Amino acid sequence: MSFRPPYAPSDHEVELHFARMSRWLHLESIAEIERISERKKTQGEGNAEKGGETLLNMIVVDQVAGLGGLQLVTFGRQAKAPPMPWHRLRVGAPVVIAPMDNDHPSASVSGVVSERTSDTIQIAMSRLPDERRLRIDMAADEVTRQRQSVALRRAQAATGRLAHLRKVLLGQRGPEFAPIVELELPHYLNASQRDAIRVARSAYDLAVIHGPPGTGKTTTLVALIVESVRAGEKVFACAPSNTAVDHLLEELVDAGQRVVRIGHPARVTPRLQQHCLDGLMEQHESQVVVKAMRRQAEDLLRQAEKWTRAPRASGDRHHMRRAARDLEQEAKALERYMARSILDGADIVCATTTFNDDFLGNRHFDLGVIDEACQSTEPGSWCPLPFVDKIVLAGDPQQLPPTVLSLEAAAEGFDRSLMQRVMELHGPSISRLLDVQYRMHQEIMEFSSQQLYDGRLIADPSVRDHRLCDIPGVLDLPITQQPIEFFDSAGANWDEELEPTGLSKRNRHEAKLVLKKVGELLDAGVAPQSIGVIAPYAAQVRLLRDSASQQAPRDLWRHVEIDTVDGFQGREKEAIVISLVRSNPQHEIGFLADRRRMNVALTRARRKLLVVGDSATLGIEPFYQAFFEYLSDIQAYRTVWEESIE
Numbered sequence: 105m106s107f108r109p110p111y112a113p114s115d116h117e118v119e120l121h122f123a124r125m126s127r128w129l130h131l132e133s134i135a136e137i138e139r140i141s142e143r144k145k146t147q148g149e150g151n152a153e154k155g156g157e158t159l160l161n162m163i164v165v166d167q168v169a170g171l172g173g174l175q176l177v178t179f180g181r182q183a184k185a186p187p188m189p190w191h192r193l194r195v196g197a198p199v200v201i202a203p204m205d206n207d208h209p210s211a212s213v214s215g216v217v218s219e220r221t222s223d224t225i226q227i228a229m230s231r232l233p234d235e236r237r238l239r240i241d242m243a244a245d246e247v248t249r250q251r252q253s254v255a256l257r258r259a260q261a262a263t264g265r266l267a268h269l270r271k272v273l274l275g276q277r278g279p280e281f282a283p284i285v286e287l288e289l290p291h292y293l294n295a296s297q298r299d300a301i302r303v304a305r306s307a308y309d310l311a312v313i314h315g316p317p318g319t320g321k322t323t324t325l326v327a328l329i330v331e332s333v334r335a336g337e338k339v340f341a342c343a344p345s346n347t348a349v350d351h352l353l354e355e356l357v358d359a360g361q362r363v364v365r366i367g368h369p370a371r372v373t374p375r376l377q378q379h380c381l382d383g384l385m386e387q388h389e390s391q392v393v394v395k396a397m398r399r400q401a402e403d404l405l406r407q408a409e410k411w412t413r414a415p416r417a418s419g420d421r422h423h424m425r426r427a428a429r430d431l432e433q434e435a436k437a438l439e440r441y442m443a444r445s446i447l448d449g450a451d452i453v454c455a456t457t458t459f460n461d462d463f464l465g466n467r468h469f470d471l472g473v474i475d476e477a478c479q480s481t482e483p484g485s486w487c488p489l490p491f492v493d494k495i496v497l498a499g500d501p502q503q504l505p506p507t508v509l510s511l512e513a514a515a516e517g518f519d520r521s522l523m524q525r526v527m528e529l530h531g532p533s534i535s536r537l538l539d540v541q542y543r544m545h546q547e548i549m550e551f552s553s554q555q556l557y558d559g560r561l562i563a564d565p566s567v568r569d570h571r572l573c574d575i576p577g578v579l580d581l582p583i584t585q586q587p588i589e590f591f592d593s594a595g596a597n598w599d600e601e602l603e604p605t606g607l608s609k610r611n612r613h614e615a616k617l618v619l620k621k622v623g624e625l626l627d628a629g630v631a632p633q634s635i636g637v638i639a640p641y642a643a644q645v646r647l648l649r650d651s652a653s654q655q656a657p658r659d660l661w662r663h664v665e666i667d668t669v670d671g672f673q674g675r676e677k678e679a680i681v682i683s684l685v686r687s688n689p690q691h692e693i694g695f696l697a698d699r700r701r702m703n704v705a706l707t708r709a710r711r712k713l714l715v716v717g718d719s720a721t722l723g724i725e726p727f728y729q730a731f732f733e734y735l736s737d738i739q740a741y742r743t744v745w746e747e748s749i750e
Contacts, residue, residue: 112276121274122260125483128510128518129249129256135510136244154605156192156642157242159225161185161204164238170218170228177215177232179240180224187653188223190645190667195220196346196456198243199227203235211235214243222662248458252483259486266490272309273489273522275529280308290327294564297324300536304328304496305335312527312535313498316557317707318543318567318676325475325498326355333361333451337470342457342488344480344506348674352475353379353454363452366463381443381463388442394435401431457484464491473498476674477523481506485522497523502556503704504673540564543676545571545587548713551734552703555727572679572711578629583621588713588740590732591617593687594720596744600687608643609694614683614716615647616749619655621714622664625679632663636677638705640669640696644685669705680709684717691724699727716744 113121139157152158159179166178179201181188193199195217202212215229225240259270271277284306289298297320304311305328313328315321329339341356341363343349349365356363357379365380377383385391408424447453447467455463457480472492474485478499484506489495501524508514527535539560541549546563553561572584583589598613618637625635637652639645648666655661665677672680682705686693695701706713722728735741 113274118270118274118276119260122256124516125256125518126253128481128513128516129253129483131510131513132508132518133244133246133249135513139509140241140244152239153189153191154603154607154646156190159188159191159193159240162188162225162238162240163236164232165224167232174228174230175232176218176226176228178219178224178226179238188225190642190649191225192642193217193220193225193240193242194345194347194671198245198247200241200243201227201229201233201238202241203233204237204239205235222665248484251458251460251487252481255486255489256483258490262490265493269309269489269492269495273526279310279530279534282306282308287331289331293324293327294320294540296537296539297327300324300538301328301331303536305331307494307496307534309494310526310530310534311494311496312523313496314500314527314535314537315498316500316502316538316541316561317552317703318541318549319538319561320540320542321498321500321538322351322355322475324538325473325496326352326359328496329356329452329471329473330359330361332471338468339452340469340472340488340492341452341454341475342459342473343475344457344484345476346456348476348479349454349456350376356452356454361452362450363454364447364450365454366447367455367459381446384446385439385442388446390438390442394438394442397431397435397438401428401435404428404431455488457487459487461487461491467491469493471496474523475499478521479504479506479673480521481508481518482520482522482525497526499523501527501700502552503700504670505700507670542567543710544707545569545709545711547587547738547740548707548709551731552707554734555730556699556703567710570711572625572628572630574711575630575678581628583624583714584628584630584712586740587711588715588735588738589742590715590717590735590740591621591742591744591747592732593716593718593744598687598718598744600685603643603646609641609685610643610647611683611685611687612647613744613749614685614687615644615651617716617744617747618648618681618683619651620747620749621681621716622652622661623655625681625712626660626664630679632660633665634678635664635681636672636675636679636708637664637666637681637683638669638672638708639666639683639685640701640705641685642668644683648683669701672708673704676708676710678710679712680705680714682706682713682715682717684715684722687718687721691721693722693725693728696722697725697727702727 153160162179163182164177165180168176170176197217199215199217200212201215211233213229213231213233215227218228219226262270272279284302287302300313313324329341332339341352343352353365353376363379404424405428408421469492472488472495475498477497478501505519506521508519540562542564546568549561549563553559571587572578573580578584600609600611603610622635637648645666645668652661686696719732723732
């Protein structure tokens with residue numbers, strides 16, 4: 105069965121599409137370089153850390169050996185120094201570590217963030233700078249963009265199977281499906297998950313799994329992969345971020361699959377090291393031979409450089425250096441053989457979408473899957489396609505879009521993912537919505553369901569009515585009984601303000617009420633690790649973190665997580681407190697107008713959602729007007745006049 109798209113673009117239009125994407129990549133590169141340059145300009149003004157892309161006065165607090173010959177170095181602040189500020193250096197981000205007092209490029213070292221806590225950051229790197237006081241800066245990710253550019257050129261010039269996928273993905277031909285057959289699927293899957301897997305298995309070239317918050321998208325994707333392996337297929341499983349790939353890997357390992365993770369070994373837990381290519385190569389029987397070759401090569405180089413009184417035979421140094429080079433080449437050839445044999449033995453290979461394709465060579469897979477596909481720009485999603493016969497995209501276009509720095513590129517469509525575009529292009533013929541969610545109380549779920557998912561979401565009985573007061577050790581109080589509360593500051597003159605640097609907005613009054621409510625949750629017995637505080641603006645996150653660090657008892661408050669909406673994407677907490685920040689007579693709400701951003705914020709909570717905001721400012725937008733009406737209907741509406749804050 106084949107589905108014809110409503111409009112088939114010409115070859116010339118396809119050519120223009122690839123040209124636009126190449127241009128957007130160039131604009132993104134320029135935007136990132138400009139951002140880094142601007143950040144350096146602020147270095148002497150005391151504002152370098154305000155943008156969240158720089159950490160100053162860092163010291164090494166721990167260092168352990170990692171995979172692939174890297175060191176995992178943990179950085180923090182000295183005991184009496186100010187605490188480490190909020191920052192945007194997420195796991196997988198490329199960074200540059202340099203001495204505080206030396207701007208020379210040779211003094212810096214590149215690395216990749218491998219882990220982070222509220223007061224430390226761990227980076228995978230080859231070596232350390234010599235100085236004690238260091239700065240850490242987010243680096244331009246040109247390697248990723250180069251790989252995406254290569255993928256676009258490869259797709260545009262493709263023949264064979266990749267050319268077929270290109271025509272389907274760009275609407276020049278419709279997707280094709282075999283008749284759907286019944287499959288023996290795990291009993292824990294619900295009806296919509298089973299349907300999604302059956303459709304994906306029947307797809308000849310393209311299918312989409314649309315997974316709203318809490319609906320078990322990754323669980324469904326893993327079940328699809330397991331079923332494909334059971335049918336004798338090889339699978340290439342990808343995601344845009346290292347965190348998402350590691351989550352997939354962990355689920356596949358738990359499912360008992362033969363899986364190998366390729367890519368930068370920046371963050372691999374001990375349990376998963378045995379499934380990482382670098383870790384498997386360390387355990388390979390040929391590794392002993394490789395290490396012996398390299399030791400012998402190093403000995404030859406030392407001898408070649410060693411000064412002796414006795415005269416050497418003509419050409420001795422040259423022969424020793426050449427022998428060392430030959431040994432190194434033999435060691436690399438043996439490593440390539442080891443990698444090939446390990447990958448050949450795997451049923452599933454996991455990687456980020458912008459992987460180094462040297463690892464795969466001419467290897468091909470029956471099925472490719474991209475999890476969190478809506479968080480990748482389109483060029484990123486093209487990278488795995490030359491290696492697969494068909495592709496399944498999984499994600500949710502109603503959550504955060506790809507991060508795009510170039511305002512010009514974003515305005516032209518660069519923040520529109522491949523998954524979003526093919527869903528609009530081919531319609532319901534290629535996609536299935538997962539409609540049972542296992543995270544939220546029904547009242548927390550219902551607004552997003554009505555506004556963004558056509559009212560189709562259903563709360564599973566296991567979560568439908570669960571509340572904070574149902575958790576053992578949590579007191580039965582109004583704040584723990586009610587699943588949703590909104591505190592309206594309209595008319596209270598709780599105006600927003602610009603941070604002194606002018607980089608972001610904050611709201612001091614909202615911050616005080618948010619911290620008061622977090623304190624009430626802690627007093628009621630809710631574990632601090634179960635509480636998350638979300639603010640859409642970095643300045644408000646900084647204000648909340650600084651204020652929370654002064655609350656007593658500090659050992660309790662330091663475990664309350666405070667971050668932006670982006671920081672909570674794909675996450676959940678038992679209780680979420682949101683500060684919407686915007687309050688002004690002009691009714692300006694900035695990027696809060698993006699419903700996807702608010703959808704993410706509103707759907708992180710399992711049992712308790714508490715929101716603070718100004719309905720007079722936000723209500724100008726129909727989405728928020730509907731939200732306030734919903735809150736009133738379920739008797740969740742409060743005003744800040746009911747609260748006393750100092």
